Amino acid sequence: ARIEAIGHCLFLNAKMSVSGIMEDSDDAGWDDLPEDDEMETWNHDIDDIEAQIPRTGKDAPYTIMAPADMQKKERERISDVAEILGISPSESAILLRSFQWNQSELIERYVEGPGPLRIELGVDCDSEPASNSSRIIECPQCYEDVDSSASFHLQCGHQSCERCWTDYLTECVDQGSASVLARCNYYRCKLIVPDEVFERFLDDHHIQRRRKFLIRSYIEGSKSLAWCPGAGCEFAAEYTQGGPLEIHCQCGTRFCFKCHEISHRPAPCEWATKWRVKGNSEAENATWILANTKACLKCNVQIEKNQGCNHMICRNCKHEFCWLCKGAWKDHGSATGGYYKCNLYEEAQAKGQVTEEEKVADKAKNELQKYLHYFQRFDNHDKAIKYAKKTLKECDDKMRELQDIKGGGFNDVQFLINAVKTVIECRRLLKWTYCFGYYLETGIEKYLFERLQQDLEKYTEHLHELSEKPIEDLINDVMRSEINNYTRVTERFREQMMNGIETGLTDEAG
Numbered sequence: 001a002r003i004e005a006i007g008h009c010l011f012l013n014a015k016m017s018v019s020g021i022m023e024d025s026d027d028a029g030w031d032d033l034p035e036d037d038e039m040e041t042w043n044h045d046i047d048d049i050e051a052q053i054p055r056t057g058k059d060a061p062y063t064i065m066a067p068a069d070m071q072k073k074e075r076e077r078i079s080d081v082a083e084i085l086g087i088s089p090s091e092s093a094i095l096l097r098s099f100q101w102n103q104s105e106l107i108e109r110y111v112e113g114p115g116p117l118r119i120e121l122g123v124d125c126d127s128e129p130a131s132n133s134s135r136i137i138e139c140p141q142c143y144e145d146v147d148s149s150a151s152f153h154l155q156c157g158h159q160s161c162e163r164c165w166t167d168y169l170t171e172c173v174d175q176g177s178a179s180v181l182a183r184c185n186y187y188r189c190k191l192i193v194p195d196e197v198f199e200r201f202l203d204d205h206h207i208q209r210r211r212k213f214l215i216r217s218y219i220e221g222s223k224s225l226a227w228c229p230g231a232g233c234e235f236a237a238e239y240t241q242g243g244p245l246e247i248h249c250q251c252g253t254r255f256c257f258k259c260h261e262i263s264h265r266p267a268p269c270e271w272a273t274k275w276r277v278k279g280n281s282e283a284e285n286a287t288w289i290l291a292n293t294k295a296c297l298k299c300n301v302q303i304e305k306n307q308g309c310n311h312m313i314c315r316n317c318k319h320e321f322c323w324l325c326k327g328a329w330k331d332h333g334s335a336t337g338g339y340y341k342c343n344l345y346e347e348a349q350a351k352g353q354v355t356e357e358e359k360v361a362d363k364a365k366n367e368l369q370k371y372l373h374y375f376q377r378f379d380n381h382d383k384a385i386k387y388a389k390k391t392l393k394e395c396d397d398k399m400r401e402l403q404d405i406k407g408g409g410f411n412d413v414q415f416l417i418n419a420v421k422t423v424i425e426c427r428r429l430l431k432w433t434y435c436f437g438y439y440l441e442t443g444i445e446k447y448l449f450e451r452l453q454q455d456l457e458k459y460t461e462h463l464h465e466l467s468e469k470p471i472e473d474l475i476n477d478v479m480r481s482e483i484n485n486y487t488r489v490t491e492r493f494r495e496q497m498m499n500g501i502e503t504g505l506t507d508e509a510g
């Protein structure tokens, strides 16, 4: 809470200074951008905050786990709990999996009364073990007589032949993740099959397969772990504090630890989820149909209006009608206003005779227009990000060319790639501000938010333009430092704006 408070009030100050810098320099031209030391005052404070909220690198509050680390960690957790409770690792594994890896809750419940819990979770059986001391037994699964040395049973004493055990456990694994907590193969027996029994009866392929399910249950069950949603990525993140945080995976994906989706800062998870669902939902289609089609009076088929003209011909029954008043087209003509106007409709409207269908359509139309307004901007930034990523290679070539012309180190031409990267970062943020803005209620916060959004749009477009300057312009040292400065100021503004939105732009919210 302390960090948020600092971030919040600092943001407002910084916001004013950035706006000041940006606006002044608009008039004065970019040669007048502040030098490093002028910006020092607030840069320092920002650096302090950034140091407190590390998001990447070794100081980040989370770790990225490769598949090999996961198994190691899973084993460690299991043996830790085994040691604490004084039980075997395979018992500890069953208990942890049943408790969705909630270690503290498990320990608490276990200490309260291990006996009933062990029975409830299938570590122990609730009755005396079935005993059979004869040398030859009839396997209850396949009804073959087998030597008792070729049969096997768990603690419950339910014997069956080894072949049947192999078949049963293999089948369990083939069926999928239920094999994580599979029960004894005897009808109604609740005892859970321990890991070592699987290892004993399964072939290597099935052992590996089950391990994958075990790891999955470990990652998905643990509140402090999350898979990276990046395509084909097998890494997971561990964040013991839990809650919302942007994770930077080694595969380059950024994702939200809370909802496990691709990062959606600054929009909260709830809005981002709603927005995604909306983007491909049936409801949206329905709204579109309501806003853009009308039912034919004769046959009731929905007709889409796709041109400006009001003369509609039903493609089903060929009924001709007017889009506006829905009257038969034969009553229309130059007297009613021609093809693009309908006096009958205007008269009816003037008398307040608006049909229910029209009211619904109007409402749908407004809602749809609002959504499209935000969605188009969201989508444009998304496309621009993809495009900009493709141009990174060209940018690299340009930098080398520039270095050849100007001499100096590769560091001297880094400003160009930094500019492009900043443009990408800004668009990433801008993209999700349209989801945020769509759901944000009208008020002072929205007013402040939209001003910042507009500013960032402006800076981003300008930086984008600068970054695409032809090489002849880039040779100029003034241009070079202009791009450098503009990149830095824009980047600071972006960072501050993002943190500001997340912590609240008004005092009530912050």
Ligand SMILES: [Zn+2]
Pocket (backbone or CB within 6 Å): 139, 140, 141, 142, 143, 144, 160, 161, 162, 163, 164
């Ligand atoms: Zn059998």
Ligand SMILES: [Zn+2]
Pocket (backbone or CB within 6 Å): 154, 156, 157, 158, 184, 185, 186, 189, 190, 191
């Ligand atoms: Zn059993």
Ligand SMILES: [Zn+2]
Pocket (backbone or CB within 6 Å): 228, 229, 230, 233, 234, 235, 249, 250, 251, 252, 253
């Ligand atoms: Zn990843």
Ligand SMILES: [Zn+2]
Pocket (backbone or CB within 6 Å): 256, 257, 258, 259, 260, 261, 264, 268, 269, 270, 272
């Ligand atoms: Zn989220």
Ligand SMILES: [Zn+2]
Pocket (backbone or CB within 6 Å): 296, 297, 298, 299, 300, 301, 314, 315, 316, 317, 318, 319
């Ligand atoms: Zn019709």
Ligand SMILES: [Zn+2]
Pocket (backbone or CB within 6 Å): 322, 323, 324, 325, 326, 327, 332, 342, 343, 344, 345
């Ligand atoms: Zn009409």
